[in-house]
Ligand SMILES: NC(=O)C1=CN([C@@H]2O[C@H](COP(=O)(O)OP(=O)(O)OC[C@H]3O[C@@H](n4cnc5c(N)ncnc54)[C@H](O)[C@@H]3O)[C@@H](O)[C@H]2O)C=CC1
């Protein structure tokens with residue numbers, strides 16, 4: 001049986017990427033640090049992916065097992081030696097932590113086989129696989145690096161499926177029916193049902209990140225400010241739904257200009273995604289979707305990048321500025337990054353945060369607009 005190694009047995013790991021591999025005839029070895037999940041995977045060897053629909057359809061995912069990367073290094077390396085793919089869905093900030101073990105696995109593998117290994121990071125970040133590759137390379141000797149050609153391939157990808165936080169005592173995962181996994185590959189690779197191969201990922205990942213993720217973030221931050229709990233509950237507020245639409249028209253104007261998208265089709269894509277967000281069966285929390293605001297306020301992420309691009313192109317960005325202001329007001333005490341941002345604001349003010357976290361010049365018109373929106377939202 002074909003084999004694959006997937007780092008991160010969480011929502012996207014079990015509910016999306018691992019499930020696609022399993023259904024394509026692979027044995028999936030999940031690598032994680034969550035002991036309970038690993039034990040359950042090994043004990044049960046199967047779980048259900050349940051669709052968030054009225055009918056609650058479900059599929060059985062089998063041929064799965066688990067390893068703990070903290071104390072099963074050798075076993076993980078052995079699996080990497082046998083795998084066709086190595087994927088991750090672990091969170092962009094964790095990639096540097098798993099890179100040393102992946103490097104060891106690759107070093108060991110290329111002594112044993114010339115079969116190619118395809119590495120794909122499935123994270124919400126532009127160029128996530130390039131970032132992972134950089135960390136892996138830092139741990140490889142020049143001799144090993146010189147032997148990688150034709151043996152280890154790194155492909156960037158865009159992953160899209162809404163998977164909310166799950167019940168803790170079960171391996172089963174509730175997911176939305178929709179999914180899209182786009183991989184930028186320039187060679188022919190073993191088929192995985194549900195994977196779409198493209199020659200240039202940029203339009204796909206930017207369209208996804210600056211529509212699905214920007215839209216989701218706007219709902220989460222405005223919903224949090226209005227005391228809402230879930231995404232669908234927030235969208236039921238017409239004024240927020242309209243604000244989401246207006247923000248996505250701003251990112252849309254940039255995307256249409258940048259990639260020559262058809263305007264009508266793109267507006268339909270926006271509406272399709274707003275409908276996805278309304279799915280009440282997901283019961284998706286605003287604090288999950290708004291999580292990690294420091295990452296989300298990064299220069300290349302879903303809020304800042306479309307804003308700086310819109311400004312450069314002479315397009316409007318006041319709704320995006322409002323979304324950024326709302327993110328700066330996300331003071332959720334259980335989110336470490338939110339707490340950090342609030343402390344930075346208290347100590348040094350909003351312009352400092354925008355400079356340090358988002359790379360925005362204190363004198364830029366974008367900063368001025370965000371501060372204006374921030375004061376309005378606060379009052
Ligand atoms: N949940 C969603 O709807 C979507 C998530 N994504 C992206 O997928 C990635 C994963 O997100 P989720 O699955 O939602 O998160 P999650 O928190 O459900 O899963 C992450 C998994 O990584 C494991 N982990 C953390 N540190 C680790 C380490 N050092 N070594 C091994 N395992 C470790 C955790 O135990 C957890 O099982 C993120 O980059 C996210 O942006 C992308 C599209 C949709």
Ligand SMILES: O=P(O)(O)OC[C@H]1O[C@](O)(CO)[C@@H](O)[C@@H]1O
Pocket residue numbers: 124159160161162163212213216288289290291
């Ligand atoms: O860690 P992040 O970037 O919030 O990723 C999860 C987000 O990605 C999405 O799945 C969109 O694909 C949203 O459901 C979710 O908010």
